[in-house]
Amino acid sequence: MSSSWLIDCVRRILPAGAVPDPAAFREALTGQLADLRKPRGIRHQLASLVSAAVGGVAAGHGGPLAIARAAAGWGQEVLAAHGYRADEDHDQNSSADLDAIIAEEDKLPEPRTRQEVAEQEQSGDDPLIRTSDETSHRADGERDAGRQEDADRWPTPEERAHLHETYLDWRQEVSAGREQGMNVVGDKPDRSPDDRSDLPPTGEELVNMESDSMSRFDRLRNHIYKQADDITDVAEKTGNRALELWERPPTETHTEIPSGRPEITNPAPPALDGGQFVLASLTVGMLGYELLRAVKNRVNTWKGDSHGSK
Amino acid sequence: MAVSDQQVATLRAFLEGDKPKYNDLLADLDRKSDGLGYSALVTAAFFEAVDRRFSTQSPRADAVDYVADVRSRSANAAEDVDPRIAERLIREVLGDGSTDDVDGRTSASTKLYLLTALTIDADLDAAELDQFLGKVKKMADHMLSRG
Amino acid sequence: MPTITDPQVAALRAFLVHDTDDIAALAYQLGENGMMGYVRLAEAALAVAARKRFAPQFTNADLVKYVASVRVSRLTDGDEFDFDPVVGEDVLRYSLGQNVTHPLELEPRLRAIIALLDGLAETELSSEADVDELLTDARRIADQWLTERKPGT
Numbered sequence: 001m002s003s004s005w006l007i008d009c010v011r012r013i014l015p016a017g018a019v020p021d022p023a024a025f026r027e028a029l030t031g032q033l034a035d036l037r038k039p040r041g042i043r044h045q046l047a048s049l050v051s052a053a054v055g056g057v058a059a060g061h062g063g064p065l066a067i068a069r070a071a072a073g074w075g076q077e078v079l080a081a082h083g084y085r086a087d088e089d090h091d092q093n094s095s096a097d098l099d100a101i102i103a104e105e106d107k108l109p110e111p112r113t114r115q116e117v118a119e120q121e122q123s124g125d126d127p128l129i130r131t132s133d134e135t136s137h138r139a140d141g142e143r144d145a146g147r148q149e150d151a152d153r154w155p156t157p158e159e160r161a162h163l164h165e166t167y168l169d170w171r172q173e174v175s176a177g178r179e180q181g182m183n184v185v186g187d188k189p190d191r192s193p194d195d196r197s198d199l200p201p202t203g204e205e206l207v208n209m210e211s212d213s214m215s216r217f218d219r220l221r222n223h224i225y226k227q228a229d230d231i232t233d234v235a236e237k238t239g240n241r242a243l244e245l246w247e248r249p250p251t252e253t254h255t256e257i258p259s260g261r262p263e264i265t266n267p268a269p270p271a272l273d274g275g276q277f278v279l280a281s282l283t284v285g286m287l288g289y290e291l292l293r294a295v296k297n298r299v300n301t302w303k304g305d306s307h308g309s310k
Numbered sequence: 311m312a313v314s315d316q317q318v319a320t321l322r323a324f325l326e327g328d329k330p331k332y333n334d335l336l337a338d339l340d341r342k343s344d345g346l347g348y349s350a351l352v353t354a355a356f357f358e359a360v361d362r363r364f365s366t367q368s369p370r371a372d373a374v375d376y377v378a379d380v381r382s383r384s385a386n387a388a389e390d391v392d393p394r395i396a397e398r399l400i401r402e403v404l405g406d407g408s409t410d411d412v413d414g415r416t417s418a419s420t421k422l423y424l425l426t427a428l429t430i431d432a433d434l435d436a437a438e439l440d441q442f443l444g445k446v447k448k449m450a451d452h453m454l455s456r457g
Numbered sequence: 458m459p460t461i462t463d464p465q466v467a468a469l470r471a472f473l474v475h476d477t478d479d480i481a482a483l484a485y486q487l488g489e490n491g492m493m494g495y496v497r498l499a500e501a502a503l504a505v506a507a508r509k510r511f512a513p514q515f516t517n518a519d520l521v522k523y524v525a526s527v528r529v530s531r532l533t534d535g536d537e538f539d540f541d542p543v544v545g546e547d548v549l550r551y552s553l554g555q556n557v558t559h560p561l562e563l564e565p566r567l568r569a570i571i572a573l574l575d576g577l578a579e580t581e582l583s584s585e586a587d588v589d590e591l592l593t594d595a596r597r598i599a600d601q602w603l604t605e606r607k608p609g610t
Contacts (some may be wrong), residue, residue: 212405213361216357216361216403216404216405217354217357217449217453218453218456219402219405219408220353220357220402220403220453221453221456222410223349223353223409223414223417224346224349224350224353224453224454225346225349226413226414226417227349227352227353227414227415227417227418228345228346228349228414229341229345229414230414230415230418231345231348231349231352231414231418232336232339232340232341232344232345232348233341234415234418234419234422235320235324235336235339235348235352235418235422236333236336238390238418238419238422238423239324239332239336239422240329240332240333241386241387241390241423242387242390242422242423242425242426243324243327243329243332243426244384244386244387245380245383245384245387245423245426245427245430246327246426246430253385253516253517254514254515254516255514255515255516255553255555256513256514257508257511257512257513257514257515257553257554267551267554267556268602268605269497269500269551269552269602270551270557270560270561272493272496272563272566273560273562273563276489276490276492276493278563279489279492279493279496279563279567280487280488280489280492282563282564282567283484283492283495283496283567284484284485284492286567286568286571287472287480287484287571289537289538290472290480290571290575291477291480293531293534293535293538294475294477294480295477296534297475297534298475298477370532371529371532371533374525374528374529374532374542375525375529377525378521378522378524378525378526378542379522381521382517382518382521382522383518385517388517388518388521392543393525393542393543394541394542
């Protein structure tokens, strides 16, 4: 999915000026999008990018860089609703660079739909496969032709009404149970953007790993001294028993469970030491812990069920 | 002070599972003059073997599972290895907790069992064993040089 | 002769099915005197469930690995739910009819009984009928044990 294709989709699906609640929209997207980007260098969640793109299109911006420039001027609250941390996204100094990039973008052709790309590839008339001299000429012509085609393909009034109705239904669905004006900005994502636990280590992390390993080994220094006196003796006795592990598979004794009624074949367990009071206290205490564990597991199951049903 | 070649050769025979050779070499080690060096070598070997096998991100469950697996391999292992001490030794290598309260004898004994199992599972060829022992010797020398 | 009572069976049932509303209340009702019978009933239930799990034969390795699996399943809930694995293996041994001659301390033994019974209930009892059958067998066994022994043991 390219940003241009996405922007085109948004224009088609959402009525002009319509914008979904960013936090609810982003929440609905989370878990639905497959993020095919390489993990390194990812700064923003995909759902946040899509949410911002939709907001930008609704505000009338035509391309990804125009949206990015507009987003640089969005307030903290708006950015947070789209899932951005304000301190890293509110870089006013980048606006000047963006202007230059946007100027370049204006020379590029209008975004194409997948169908257009497929048709043009088949006909061999792919506008992107050109020499560099033809590119700027072509870009102007393409843009004009694209705009005309775009107007022709815009939904009819009936289609727009249907789309608007569908959009309103969707809004109602995601807002269900939520009171008007309820703050959802504070909702925490399931996974923090800083959570890199499943990603390979960076270069810096690799260097730190080595020093981490040595510092952990250093902490075992006292082992060396407390073992020193006995090590040769232990090495002989236990070492030889441990070497039996090489003799695999081990020959294990199988014990048969006696058939017949267990009250006859099962001897009574060893006597329970300790007075009745001690026994009662311990048992009640432990049952109390088990009760807590059962409640905790039930809550976790409920949370899992309600999360899965969304 | 540094680890001697004799001590390294003894550990190599142990890690190869060569019982006769191991016992021959072990018989030539002196309890007093070789104790510290051999202790450093065994400790370094245990550390390195655990570090390679377990990730520092591994949950405690990995240690419980592995120790149970080792203890289930022989009746002697089940009897000789205290599972909780073995789990704590593994976790200590990974930076979680300490075994300061465990006496030297039990600590060494448990390490030897776990080291044997870890080596069997790692299935090192001769070159890999050389590399392993080379690194372990350096680690032990480093530890001994710090006093 | 003391025998297993209905409240003791009800309390154990609440534990087995994780009836969080009733466990605490029923256990409290048993009081000091009722706890001994309750623990015996729990051990009898453990014997029945363990036989089901490990039939027709088992090795020492089976016990070691099973105890580890129960511990691992409880570790995520917190350290307070862990139990001594060596004691756990001994509890399983005598539950399966083997002789355990060395003494077992009360607290680690109770922890192991509760944890192992909970673990076995999870895998071996898949319906109310299974629970009923287990409790019926356990009551019969515990009654037998209680009549064989002197009161208070």
